[in-house]
Structures are given as C-alpha cells and as structure tokens.
Amino acid sequence: MSATSHVLVVNAGSSSLKYQLIDPDTGESVAAGMVERIGLETGTSRHTVGGETFRREVTSADHGAAIHVLQDAFLEHGPYLRDLHLVAVGHRVVHGGERFSAPVVVDDDVVEAVRELVPLAPLHNPANLAGIEVAREAFPDLPQVAVFDTAFHATIPPAASTYAVPSAWRERYGVRKYGFHGTSHAYVSRRVAGLLGRPLEEVRTIVLHLGNGASACAVDGGRSVDTSMGLSPLDGLVMGTRPGDLDPSLPAHLGRVAGLSAQDYDEALSRGSGLKGLTGSSDFREVMEMRAAGDKAAVLAFDVVIHRIVRHVGALAAVLGRVDAVAFTAGVGEHDPVVRAAVADRLGLLGVDLDREANDGAHGETCISTPDSDTSLWVVPTNEEGEIARQSAELLR
Structure with missing residues (x-):
C-alpha cells in the first residue's frame, strides 16, 4: 500500500470522458486517459502510464460503459487502483451558479442542485452530472468531490458581476456574471506568484x-x-x-x-x-x-x-x-x-x-x-x- 495519496480526476463531456490519476501534493500525473465517441457504434480509448500510451477501439453506449473502460485500462496497464491510497474522485463541474462557491463533497442534494443548474450550462452540466453519477456507482466507497469552474469567480465584487437588467431576471433566474475556467485561472495565478x-x-x-x-x-x-x-x-x-x-x-x-x-x-x-x-x-x-x-x-x-x-x-x-x-x-x-x-x-x-x-x-x-x-x-x-x-x-x- 502506497503512503502517497492520489485523486482520480474525472472530466466528463457529452461524448467523452477524460481522466487523470494525480498526486495532489505534487500535482504529478501518474496516469491519464480518455474515452471518446461515447454513444456511437465505434469509439476509442487511450491510457498513458510510465511514458507509454495504450490505444484501442471500444464501444461505450453511455458514460457508465465509459467508466468501465477506465477501470479496465487501470487493471490491464496499471497502476492498480486498489493498491493505491486513493482518497477521492474529483469532478469538474462547469456551472455552480450562486450556490457553490467552493468544492463540495457530493451527496444526493448536491446532485440535485447540479441538475437544477442545467439551464445555466445546458451543454456542460448534464455531462458533468453523468460523470458524477457513474463514478458514484463505480467507486461507492470513495468520496466524490465536485469542483466548479465558476467557484473561483465567487469573489468578483457585485459592481463587476451585476448586469443592469430587470431585478426579476437577477433575483428569480440568477442572471449575472459567473465566469469560467476558474481552476485554470486559480492554478496559473498561484504559479505566477511563485515564479516571481x-x-x-x-x-x-x-x-x-x-x-x-x-x-x-x-x-x-x-x-x-x-x-x-x-x-x-x-x-x-x-x-x-x-x-x-x-x-x-x-x-x-x-x-x-x-x-x-x-x-x-x-x-x-x-x-x-x-x-x-x-x-x-x-x-x-x-x-x-x-x-x-x-x-x-x-x-x-x-x-x-x-x-x-x-x-x-x-x-x-x-x-x-x-x-x-x-x-x-x-x-x-x-x-x-x-x-x-x-x-x-x-x-x-x-x-x-x-x-x-x-x-x-x-x-x-x-x-x-x-x-x-x-x-x-x-x-x-x-x-x-x-x-x-x-x-x-x-x-x-
């Protein structure tokens, strides 16, 4: 059993599922891969570990099938997830609305809240939600954590985030500036300070x-x-x-x-x-x-x-x-x-x-x-x- 903690990061898109196994203390990627063309008759997967990439054709009817492709890739090419100190599955969720200003451990209430936010991100949140749901089934003993693209921008002051539109739009429908790419902006700005x-x-x-x-x-x-x-x-x-x-x-x-x-x-x-x-x-x-x-x-x-x-x-x-x-x-x-x-x-x-x-x-x-x-x-x-x-x-x- 490795003493080093690892997080399996899942980024589910509408027809793809990207993943990386990461040491959160160093940021080192131990393994990474992607399942593409989910829902189509023919798809592909790739899994990279130890500098070598393994590719094969797969058929993934849905995200549930894609998560099984992920598990099979780790079993076949390593590292074996059961031998690692895996502490969580981390999920990218594009839109957290006004409710989520920080990462959260996923439970049924969080799942429902992400579903309610679909109208704000109809192209992204449904796929992110699918990734969460299948990972909860595949890894039932691991905490699932949702990290929101919008959360980093929760600190934007009202003068910058408020749209000059009717109050009913703002109050009833959450119409405001949210911002995205928050994880990228957070990481890069922190690295810049370190480099300076x-x-x-x-x-x-x-x-x-x-x-x-x-x-x-x-x-x-x-x-x-x-x-x-x-x-x-x-x-x-x-x-x-x-x-x-x-x-x-x-x-x-x-x-x-x-x-x-x-x-x-x-x-x-x-x-x-x-x-x-x-x-x-x-x-x-x-x-x-x-x-x-x-x-x-x-x-x-x-x-x-x-x-x-x-x-x-x-x-x-x-x-x-x-x-x-x-x-x-x-x-x-x-x-x-x-x-x-x-x-x-x-x-x-x-x-x-x-x-x-x-x-x-x-x-x-x-x-x-x-x-x-x-x-x-x-x-x-x-x-x-x-x-x-x-x-x-x-x-x-």
Missing part, C-alpha cells in the same frame, strides 16, 4: 486562458476580481466556435430579419461562431496555416482575436490598477508565439518589453519579457486536473 518569488497576496495578474475556449481574468492577491466570460462561456474573447462579445440586440434583430428562433440562435453561437464563423474552421492551427497562405478571412480572424484580447487586457488592467504580470496559458497561449507577440506588441501602456528570443523558444514555464519590462510576461502551462486534485484533497483534509 512573491507572496500570492501581493501579486496582481492577468491570466489569458487561450484555447478552443478562451477567457481573461484579473486576479488580485489570489482572488478573481473580474473576468471576460459572463452568465455563460459564450461571452468575452473570440473562441473556436463561440463569438465572445456581442450586441445584446442581436437575437431580436435576427428574429425580425431572418426569422431565427431562440434555439437556432443559441446553436449558432455555441457551435457555429468564433473562428468557425469567421473562417470555416474552429481549429486555431488551421486558421494560422490559412493566414500564412494569405487567406483574407483568416487574416481578419487573427486580427479580431488579437484586438479582442488586447481590449479585455486593457479593461482588466484598469480594474486592477496595477499589473505585475500577464500570463499566457492553455493550448494557444502556451504554444503559439505569434499570438503572444501580437498581444505583447500592443501592450505599450503596461510598459511591456517582449523578449522575442525567449518567446519564440518558450517551453514550459518561461518568462518572455526582458528585465526592463514594467509588466512581466509569462508562459505558464495550466494544470486544471492538478488543481481539481489539490482542491479535492484539501477539502477532505
């Missing part, structure tokens, strides 16, 4: 989580004080298939001139906008290849993406009053030096001085600003699963 060698309480950071989903967050002393996403993950920055900032009159306008229903509008904003709407592709790497080839739509899309990021950084900088660091994270933020350079070149008001050689060669945690830069720039790979494991273990302690 300063107490977290003293550091003011803007975290740019740039991936297929994207958001910016102002973090003051480890507390979220404002963020780009709002009631839903559609607001703010331009994303793979989501538009970010829009004029609120757009649905009424399209209803009048195009006869667009609310359902069709919601579908278009969730799956057909952002990079997809601008270029036909939601993959940022493809868009960059198109841009390099001179595609006008891709050139415009890149400019729109950068402009939106810069505008939100400027607004969040004004909220913070002082910015010690800007951190780039997630798929695009960690791996695309062209995006980082384009953003940095437009942050003159923050006294940013980009170290271009460091930016081009950035790998892992890297400072990409010069010593003369008034605001330091960092690349910090996010570790959302590690953050979920850490929060789950801390709650149980």
Whole structure:
C-alpha cells in the first residue's frame, strides 16, 4: 500500500470522458486517459502510464460503459487502483451558479442542485452530472468531490458581476456574471506568484486562458476580481466556435430579419461562431496555416482575436490598477508565439518589453519579457486536473 495519496480526476463531456490519476501534493500525473465517441457504434480509448500510451477501439453506449473502460485500462496497464491510497474522485463541474462557491463533497442534494443548474450550462452540466453519477456507482466507497469552474469567480465584487437588467431576471433566474475556467485561472495565478518569488497576496495578474475556449481574468492577491466570460462561456474573447462579445440586440434583430428562433440562435453561437464563423474552421492551427497562405478571412480572424484580447487586457488592467504580470496559458497561449507577440506588441501602456528570443523558444514555464519590462510576461502551462486534485484533497483534509 502506497503512503502517497492520489485523486482520480474525472472530466466528463457529452461524448467523452477524460481522466487523470494525480498526486495532489505534487500535482504529478501518474496516469491519464480518455474515452471518446461515447454513444456511437465505434469509439476509442487511450491510457498513458510510465511514458507509454495504450490505444484501442471500444464501444461505450453511455458514460457508465465509459467508466468501465477506465477501470479496465487501470487493471490491464496499471497502476492498480486498489493498491493505491486513493482518497477521492474529483469532478469538474462547469456551472455552480450562486450556490457553490467552493468544492463540495457530493451527496444526493448536491446532485440535485447540479441538475437544477442545467439551464445555466445546458451543454456542460448534464455531462458533468453523468460523470458524477457513474463514478458514484463505480467507486461507492470513495468520496466524490465536485469542483466548479465558476467557484473561483465567487469573489468578483457585485459592481463587476451585476448586469443592469430587470431585478426579476437577477433575483428569480440568477442572471449575472459567473465566469469560467476558474481552476485554470486559480492554478496559473498561484504559479505566477511563485515564479516571481512573491507572496500570492501581493501579486496582481492577468491570466489569458487561450484555447478552443478562451477567457481573461484579473486576479488580485489570489482572488478573481473580474473576468471576460459572463452568465455563460459564450461571452468575452473570440473562441473556436463561440463569438465572445456581442450586441445584446442581436437575437431580436435576427428574429425580425431572418426569422431565427431562440434555439437556432443559441446553436449558432455555441457551435457555429468564433473562428468557425469567421473562417470555416474552429481549429486555431488551421486558421494560422490559412493566414500564412494569405487567406483574407483568416487574416481578419487573427486580427479580431488579437484586438479582442488586447481590449479585455486593457479593461482588466484598469480594474486592477496595477499589473505585475500577464500570463499566457492553455493550448494557444502556451504554444503559439505569434499570438503572444501580437498581444505583447500592443501592450505599450503596461510598459511591456517582449523578449522575442525567449518567446519564440518558450517551453514550459518561461518568462518572455526582458528585465526592463514594467509588466512581466509569462508562459505558464495550466494544470486544471492538478488543481481539481489539490482542491479535492484539501477539502477532505
């Protein structure tokens, strides 16, 4: 029996189930995998342990079948879960509404509350809930912990979280800014303080989580004080298939001139906008290849993406009053030096001085600003699963 505690982190999507086995004290991933194409006739799974990845075709009719694929992978390739000091299963839940401002141990009341929050996150919470329910059955003797994307943003003050809409909307239906990517913003802002060698309480950071989903967050002393996403993950920055900032009159306008229903509008904003709407592709790497080839739509899309990021950084900088660091994270933020350079070149008001050689060669945690830069720039790979494991273990302690 290992003396080291481990948390099994589960992130259930509508047609996939990702998992990692993590040491919550070090953040080290012992094993990781994914079951894809749940509900389809043919699917795939992969399980990585000890630097080796095992892939196979599977058929998972639902999330319950997918959790059995997970268990089989550990039995076949290791490590054996029964031989580990497994203390919890930690679950990512996208929307916690106003009820959940911290991780919670799952019980029947929590399950029902997450179900009641489905209208706030109809694309995410049902899948997250399915992951919780099947894991409770598969691991009945382990505490299940729900960690909410929105919880980190519970510290946003009312002046920033309140929408100027009728009071009935706010009071009856929970209409307000919630914010998302909370585990990523929490982890990265804490790492930035460590990299600066300063107490977290003293550091003011803007975290740019740039991936297929994207958001910016102002973090003051480890507390979220404002963020780009709002009631839903559609607001703010331009994303793979989501538009970010829009004029609120757009649905009424399209209803009048195009006869667009609310359902069709919601579908278009969730799956057909952002990079997809601008270029036909939601993959940022493809868009960059198109841009390099001179595609006008891709050139415009890149400019729109950068402009939106810069505008939100400027607004969040004004909220913070002082910015010690800007951190780039997630798929695009960690791996695309062209995006980082384009953003940095437009942050003159923050006294940013980009170290271009460091930016081009950035790998892992890297400072990409010069010593003369008034605001330091960092690349910090996010570790959302590690953050979920850490929060789950801390709650149980």
